[in-house]
Each structure stands twice: as structure tokens, then as C-alpha cells.
Amino acid sequence: MISFADFLEETAQSTEEALRKFLPSVDGNEVRLTDAMAYSALSGGKRFRPFLVIASAELFEVEREHALRVAVAVELIHTYSLIHDDLPSMDNDDFRRGKPSLHVAFDEATAILAGDALQVKAFEILSNIATHSDPEVRCELIASLSLACGYQGMVGGQMLDLESEHENLCEKEITRLQHLKTCSLISFSCEAGAILGRAEKPFRDALKSFAYDLGLAFQIIDDLLDVEGSQDALGKPIHKDIKRGKATLVSILGPDQARAKAQKLVRRATTHLDPFDKKADIMRAAAEFVISRDR
Amino acid sequence: MISFADFLEETAQSTEEALRKFLPSVDGNEVRLTDAMAYSALSGGKRFRPFLVIASAELFEVEREHALRVAVAVELIHTYSLIHDDLPSMDNDDFRRGKPSLHVAFDEATAILAGDALQVKAFEILSNIATHSDPEVRCELIASLSLACGYQGMVGGQMLDLESEHENLCEKEITRLQHLKTCSLISFSCEAGAILGRAEKPFRDALKSFAYDLGLAFQIIDDLLDVEGSQDALGKPIHKDIKRGKATLVSILGPDQARAKAQKLVRRATTHLDPFDKKADIMRAAAEFVISRDR
Numbered sequence: 001m002i003s004f005a006d007f008l009e010e011t012a013q014s015t016e017e018a019l020r021k022f023l024p025s026v027d028g029n030e031v032r033l034t035d036a037m038a039y040s041a042l043s044g045g046k047r048f049r050p051f052l053v054i055a056s057a058e059l060f061e062v063e064r065e066h067a068l069r070v071a072v073a074v075e076l077i078h079t080y081s082l083i084h085d086d087l088p089s090m091d092n093d094d095f096r097r098g099k100p101s102l103h104v105a106f107d108e109a110t111a112i113l114a115g116d117a118l119q120v121k122a123f124e125i126l127s128n129i130a131t132h133s134d135p136e137v138r139c140e141l142i143a144s145l146s147l148a149c150g151y152q153g154m155v156g157g158q159m160l161d162l163e164s165e166h167e168n169l170c171e172k173e174i175t176r177l178q179h180l181k182t183c184s185l186i187s188f189s190c191e192a193g194a195i196l197g198r199a200e201k202p203f204r205d206a207l208k209s210f211a212y213d214l215g216l217a218f219q220i221i222d223d224l225l226d227v228e229g230s231q232d233a234l235g236k237p238i239h240k241d242i243k244r245g246k247a248t249l250v251s252i253l254g255p256d257q258a259r260a261k262a263q264k265l266v267r268r269a270t271t272h273l274d275p276f277d278k279k280a281d282i283m284r285a286a287a288e289f290v291i292s293r294d295r
Numbered sequence: 296m297i298s299f300a301d302f303l304e305e306t307a308q309s310t311e312e313a314l315r316k317f318l319p320s321v322d323g324n325e326v327r328l329t330d331a332m333a334y335s336a337l338s339g340g341k342r343f344r345p346f347l348v349i350a351s352a353e354l355f356e357v358e359r360e361h362a363l364r365v366a367v368a369v370e371l372i373h374t375y376s377l378i379h380d381d382l383p384s385m386d387n388d389d390f391r392r393g394k395p396s397l398h399v400a401f402d403e404a405t406a407i408l409a410g411d412a413l414q415v416k417a418f419e420i421l422s423n424i425a426t427h428s429d430p431e432v433r434c435e436l437i438a439s440l441s442l443a444c445g446y447q448g449m450v451g452g453q454m455l456d457l458e459s460e461h462e463n464l465c466e467k468e469i470t471r472l473q474h475l476k477t478c479s480l481i482s483f484s485c486e487a488g489a490i491l492g493r494a495e496k497p498f499r500d501a502l503k504s505f506a507y508d509l510g511l512a513f514q515i516i517d518d519l520l521d522v523e524g525s526q527d528a529l530g531k532p533i534h535k536d537i538k539r540g541k542a543t544l545v546s547i548l549g550p551d552q553a554r555a556k557a558q559k560l561v562r563r564a565t566t567h568l569d570p571f572d573k574k575a576d577i578m579r580a581a582a583e584f585v586i587s588r589d590r
Binding site: 110176 | 325332405408414415416421430431434447451453454457458
């Protein structure tokens with residue numbers, strides 16, 4: 001079997017190439033907008049969500065070409081969310097992936113518009129027949145993605161996050177916040193393969209359960225890296241949560257217990273993959289990666 | 296035949312009711328987000344784009360229930376674009392539809408997120424089977440709407456608009472800007488009825504041509520009202536373009552020639568409706584309304 005690291009690198013490269021192909025280049029003065037879209041979307045990153053789309057699609061022998069289009073759509077949504085989250089009126093972060101955030105490199109208005117345009121580009125891609133020959137499947141992808149990144153998901157989670165600064169959230173409240181903000185899109189990434197493969201409901205549910213446990217573990221490690229990591233490795237400033245007075249599972253449980261919780265979540269995540277047997281080994285390896293990563 | 300004024304009022308009311316039904320109400324702390332979405336989406340307005348969706352759908356005897364869902368999707372997109380355009384880093388407008396803009400009534404971060412959530416809600420609605428039983432039709436609506444409001448359309452136009460402040464655009468450049476910024480979504484609104492009714496290409500093209508002429512006339516009158524209208528009637532400040540040094544067809548051609556151009560555009564717009572015969576009378580009346588409106 002191909003190692004997880006190689007698989008992640010390979011899918012990141014394919015995603016990068018595909019993003020380059022999908023990102024527009026225009027002749028008019030609105031080129032500033034498309035330059036801004038490319039600046040953020042092509043700035044590297046782990047491409048973990050595209051990996052999940054591609055790996056879940058392989059469980060159902062979906063053609064790579066189809067999975068890659070969905071992977072790109074998810075990465076565009078993720079990129080747009082980072083752009084808007086970094087804005088001065090939100091998290092006010094000047095660095096992202098080792099370079100100035102979009103609103104610093106360009107300006108605030110352009111950053112808002114680039115985020116808007118990246119979001120809608122994702123739906124343009126999914127609606128196209130090249131994503132899947134069956135329009136029912138395309139509609140299902142669109143319905144599921146729109147729920148994952150609307151007020152019921154990612155954007156709702158970001159609202160909760162802003163509302164929670166300087167509030168003492170309990171473990172349950174933080175978990176709900178992260179489920180909305182982070183896990184929704186990770187869950188769509190894992191479910192996408194099942195939708196493309198027209199899999200039965202139990203398989204979809206298994207992948208969603210895997211994703212929610214994995215996503216929460218992913219977020220705990222993110223918060224741990226904010227406390228214990230290095231700006232060099234992460235490409236963004238650290239100690240942001242403490243400065244902002246933001247409660248996280250790490251601040252509430254302490255680093256050791258938080259890490260133990262992440263490990264427990266990852267173990268539970270992998271049990272959800274049992275129905276897929278050996279076919280899901282690469283996703284099990286991804287779960288191991290999530291708790292061992294340093295960036 | 297029902298009068299245009301009555302038809303517009305009736306479709307505005309149906310749209311308002313439908314918006315109320317579609318706009319979420321949540322229990323969690325993210326209620327601030329859904330309150331903000333409702334604040335802007337339910338703040339009145341002419342609902343001219345929903346009218347165009349419903350009127351164009353009637354040309355093809357599409358069920359009202361289907362047309363109304365698309366009308367709501369279009370109005371959500373229009374609302375999100377107004378919210379983001381009003382932001383301090385964009386047009387910095389504190390009033391909209393006679394009350395404080397969303398970022399004034401709530402705050403900037405909430406306004407950005409509410410716009411994001413409204414945009415994705417539009418795609419959620421279109422992807423649902425209740426919009427049309429044929430998923431091919433739903434995908435076509437989504438594809439067409441995403442092109443209309445992406446970098447190739449509305450958002451690209453807003454970028455051009457920001458780039459053009461204090462630049463001396465010529466008539467051709469302003470026309471292109473308005474085609475992207477305003478006409479794209481108006482064009483989708485008119486084409487939507489044809490998509491829902493699975494009309495042949497010549498009918499779709501006729502409606503799009505109608506929309507581009509109508510949209511540009513609409514914008515000229517908007518710019519004239521900014522010069523000659525009253526804040527009371529418009530519900531927003533006037534003389535914004537001059538203050539911002541923004542070139543418009545009115546500032547370039549002068550009010551009289553600009554009005555003459557709008558009248559010419561409206562006459563040409565109605566000739567595109569010839570293939571629909573008497574069935575399109577309400578759309579012809581809409582074109583007349585566009586040049587005679589005072590708000």
C-alpha cells in the first residue's frame with residue numbers, strides 16, 4: 001500500500017494542478033479579483049479536505065476525475081472561509097500559510113469579494129456535468145455542501161466563535177461550536193465519496209461519524225499547536241487563542257487531557273471505518289496523522 | 296389583465312412570505328447570524344428580481360410554487376450583495392431601504408457572515424427537489440446563477456466598480472461594468488422562467504437580451520435618482536456617486552441624454568419580447584415601470 005504521506009502529497013499535487021486549471025484568468029480590470037482568488041487558493045496548505053474527498057471516493061471506486069472536481073470545490077470553500085475569518089473585523093490575522101493574509105496583500109474589499117467569488121465558484125463546479133453524469137448526484141452534492149457551509153454549519157460555527165470570545169464556554173458548548181465550524185466541512189468531504197459512489201445510507205453515516213470524531217480531534221490538535229507549536233512550522237502566529245481570551249478544549253482540559261481526548265476520538269473514528277475493512281486503511285492512516293501532525 | 300402595479304405588489308408579498316418561511320430560526324447562540332439574515336432579507340424593497348422570475352415563469356406556464364423558490368433564491372443573492380456592498384471597506388453606506396445598514400445595526404463581522412450564509416442558502420434552495428422534479432433543471436438553474444453572481448458576473452462587476460472610483464471610465468467601460476454588476480442577476484431572473492419551463496434556446500436568448508437592455512436602463516434610472524431623487528423616497532442617501540467621484544452614464548452623458556438612452560434601451564428591450572406576443576404584456580409594463588419609477 002502507498003504510504004499515507006505519499007498519498008497526501010500526491011492528492012495535494014493533483015488538487016493544486018486542478019485548482020490552477022479551474023481558477024480563472026480574465027482580461028478586464030476585474031483581474032484584481034481573480035488574482036486575489038488565486039493568491040489565496042494557490043498558497044499551499046495541507047489540502048487535507050481534498051485528500052478526504054479523494055480517499056472516500058476510492059472506497060467506492062469513483063473515477064478520480066470526478067472526485068478531484070469535488071475536492072477542488074471543497075478546497076475553494078475552505079479557502080474562502082479562511083479569507084473571511086482572517087479579516088480585521090473577524091479574527092484579524094495578518095498571516096496565513098506563511099505569507100500575508102489576503103486583506104494585507106491586497107485590501108479588505110478585495111478580500112471580501114474574493115471570498116464571495118470562491119464560494120460561488122465551488123457551486124459552479126459541482127453543478128457541471130463533468131462532476132458526475134447523473135444530475136441527481138450533482139444536486140445531492142450541492143445540497144449537502146450548502147448545508148455544511150451555511151448557518152447550520154461552518155458559517156454558524158464562525159458566528160458562535162465570534163460570540164464566544166471572553167465567554168466561559170463549557171466543554172459541551174465548545175464541542176458544538178467545533179462541530180459546526182470545522183467538522184461540517186470535513187464531514188462533507190468524507191461523505192462526498194459516498195454520494196459520488198451512490199453508496200447506501202449506512203456507509204454514508206459511517207463516514208460522517210468518522211468525520212465528526214476526526215474533525216474534533218483535528219481541531220484539538222490545532223488548538224494544541226497554537227499553544228505548543230512554532231510559527232515557522234505553522235506559517236501563522238501562535239498563542240492566538242490566549243490573546244483573544246478564547247476558550248478551547250485545550251484551555252479547559254489542559255494540554256495533557258486534551259491530547260488524551262484527541263487520541264480517544266481518533267480511536268473511535270477508526271472504528272467507524274470497520275464496514276470498509278482493509279479498503280479504508282489510508283483513511284485510518286489519515287486519522288493517525290491528525291494526532292501526530294506538527295503543522 | 297392585472298395591472299403591473301398590482302402584479303408587482305402581489306409577487307412582492309408572495310416573495311416576502313416565502314422568504315419568511317425559508318429564513319431559519321435557530322435555538323443556539325448563532326441566532327445572531329440568523330437574526331441578521333432576516334433583518335436584511337425582510338426589510339422590504341421593490342422585489343423587482345423576484346417579479347422578473349415569476350413573470351418569466353408564467354410565459355411557460357411554470358407552477359408558481361417552483362418559480363417562487365427561484366425568486367427567493369435570487370432575492371437572497373441580491374440581499375447578500377447589498378450587505379457586502381454597504382460595508383465600510385466597500386461603499387461604506389450606513390442606510391439601506393430606510394433603515395441602518397446591517398453592519399450598523401449589528402456589526403461588520405456579523406454582516407460579512409450573514410452575506411455569506413445568504414449566498415449559500417440560495418444554492419441550498421435551488422438544489423432541493425421542491426424547486427423542480429427534474430434534477431437536470433435544478434443543476435441548470437444552479438450553473439446559470441453561479442455564473443451570474445461570480446467573478447464573471449456580479450462580484451466581478453463590484454470589483455470593477457471599486458477599481459473605477461476616481462478613474463475616468465468611458466461609456467463602453469461603464470456599460471461593461473453595469474452588465475456585470477447589475478445585468479447578470481437580472482438576466483438570470485428572466486432566464487430562470489425559461490429554464491424552469493425547459494424552453495428552447497431562442498426563447499432563452501430573447502429573455503436574456505431583454506434583461507440586458509432592461510438592466511442597463513434600470514441602472515441609468517438608479518443613477519439619475521441618485522442625482523435628482525429624494526432620500527425619503529429612496530430610503531438611502533443621495534448624491535453618493537458625485538461624492539465618491541464615480542463615473543456613471545449620467546455623469547458622462549448628462550441627465551437628459553442619459554434619460555433618452557434609458558428610454559431607447561427600454562424600447563429595444565420590449566422588441567425582444569415579440570416572440571411571446573401578448574403573453575409578455577406584464578413584462579412590457581415592467582419595462583415601462585423601470586423608466587418611470589421614483590424609487
